[in-house]
Amino acid sequence: MDNIAGQNNALKWAVNISVLILVIAWLIPTVGLFVSSFRDRDQITASGWWVAPFSVELTYRTRGDADPRQEGDLWIVEGNIFESAEVAAEFTSGEAQITGFGILGREPAAYAPGEEVETRDGGMLTVNADGSYVYTSEEDPGSGPRVYFAAETPPNFTLDNYRTILTSDGMDRAFINTLTVTIPATIIPILIAAFAAYALAWMDFPGRGLLIACVVGLLVVPLQLALVPLLNLHNQIGIGQSFVGIWLAHTGFGLPLAVYLLRNYMVGLPRDIIESAKVDGATDFQIFLKIILPLSFPALASFAIFQFLWTWNDLLVAKVFLPSDEASRVMTVTIADDLLGSRGGDWGILATAAFVSIAVPLLVFFTMQRYLVRGLLAGSVK
Template sequence: MSDIAGQKSSLTWATHISVVFLVVIWLVPTIGLLVSSFRERDQISASGWWEAPFSVELTYRTRADSEPEPVDGGYRITGNIFETSEVQEAFADGEGRITAFGDSARAPGGYEVGTEADLGDGERLTVNADGSYTYIVPEEPRRPPRVYFEAASPPQFTLDNYRTVLTADNMDRAFINTLTVTVPATIIPILIAAFAAYALAWMDFPGRGLLIAAIVGLLVVPLQLALVPLLKLHQTIGIGQSFMGIWLAHTAFGMPLAVYLLRNYMAGLPRDIIESAKVDGATDFELFVRIILPLSFPALAAFSIFQFLWTWNDLLVAKVFLPSGDASKVMTVKIADDLLGSRGGDWGILATAAFVSIAVPLVVFFAMQRYLVRGLLAGSVK
């Protein structure tokens, strides 16, 4: 009796566990990016995002810039490392704790705190955990001596990364360019693919089966294979690197999935409705506009979500089919070239830029996500 239709499956628990597992896999990196977007670069490099609420041990260097005072056998410099000009900002809240110190970048933690280190040539250095130090030198120094130390730095969260990304030169222009590319590159393939899908689903003509097979085959062709030939074609016909060129490129790359998805959905629509409309004298165009399109809205919405996300987050196609000038850069190119080009290891900027760039796609996704599953399952049940 376990196979009776409508009876709840005994493997429901496995489905729930699988869904939770997939959600966690996607959610954990997203949370990590969000936390990292508010952290400083040094702290990101020193510890994982899950350690953000705790102190991080970092290496610093500064100068003992207090005034030297004469003592027997030389000069003495005393003060607090946390109050020196080079590191004062990093320990503004006064919660730092030194764990080791040294006199060179090769061994910044070569000596234990609280001990007197013999640095040679009569120089002696003592650094305590609270940051207080004593530096003994045989002669009056011409400039403050260097001190290297390792300290447990308190967690620091900042909005500087967001200020850097949002106030970058011409970032507002890049946002407008991204919309200029994404909106037409989403609408154009939907319009063309909808007509093609209707023809493949409800019109009988020679070679129909071969066209469907070719579309399925094009789904597995990498777009990288077509970049150079397509760019040469654009240059030959006179559109070159331009917004028109990138619109047509995204249309070409998105067309196979659009036609396949819409065709499957339209082929699953009730045949009685189509035949009744034809009996009443409806032409193919009237049938398509008044019946097929309204009923196919879930599939149209599903593809528009995918196409919008792919186009908005695209970097490769934008680099190939848009001019390199700052006036034509989209957000992904702007972030990659201008913000990260000179900051290869600045993960804080990268994480922040990721969240800034996904703001609009998230709005689109949550506004239309109820149609996504219905559209993707189109044609699976007759």
């Protein structure tokens, strides 16, 4: 079909280019987040993530800390500003260049490198582009001069943000909580739904059509309706806001899709196998366990992925059915309610938090995409 009439080269190019543009447009936001999560705070505020591989001009504050020595009646402090204790950690590669220096915090780069400047206590200060400085004073300065400078700083990719996020701010706890919510909430509905789906697909009984219609109807019931009555119910029977409550809630909310997906799949299984098993004397229970369940693996996997992504990514149910204290917050709640408020301006931390929270779903997505697609195709009402 590649060379059929009506397909010409120009069109092919146009298609390739427009798909490329679309893909880039779709990727840019995520790439931005990903890159930002590895940059340090100063670099993020100084330049956009799209220039992250290039050096960026940052300003620093330090004190020349070489020992003063006396020459005639002058005191001289001489050294390299990059090696002073306050900033040495930032300049380990030795490629940095001074672009300007100053003696006042509000004008950190007022003078060009090499200029000689009179400081407030009467000494003379020169800082060169390579970082070497000379300070001369008529009295014993005691210590080196206070120096502000701007330098082209090479890109600095660190894991500091990840270290911060995973050790403080409750994200480590939230990660475990998310996992705790997700796994039972994924496994339990599968079993319940599988039996029900088998009954709806292969057993004949009055009211079957009605039940299927009900399941289809319940598929679209807005979750919002369930919140208040169920929370009250949970409070009355003593579950309250707890992990047990959220497991039950996710199980209930996930069931319609599970039953629907699995029934659609099971109906398509070959009738011969099931009937010959029946002729051989297998009970429904045996047929289900030994034939239907193994054959339905692709559908089970599809639903498991859906339910996993849905419970992992959920904010609404977690906000309502889990207590709001720090010990039981999941990641989405931590980000939306806590970090966005307390760390609102700290973009590196926010990016990292977001990336930690989406890393597992992305992993699941890229490894099990096949099942996800199959589930989507089966799940949309044809």
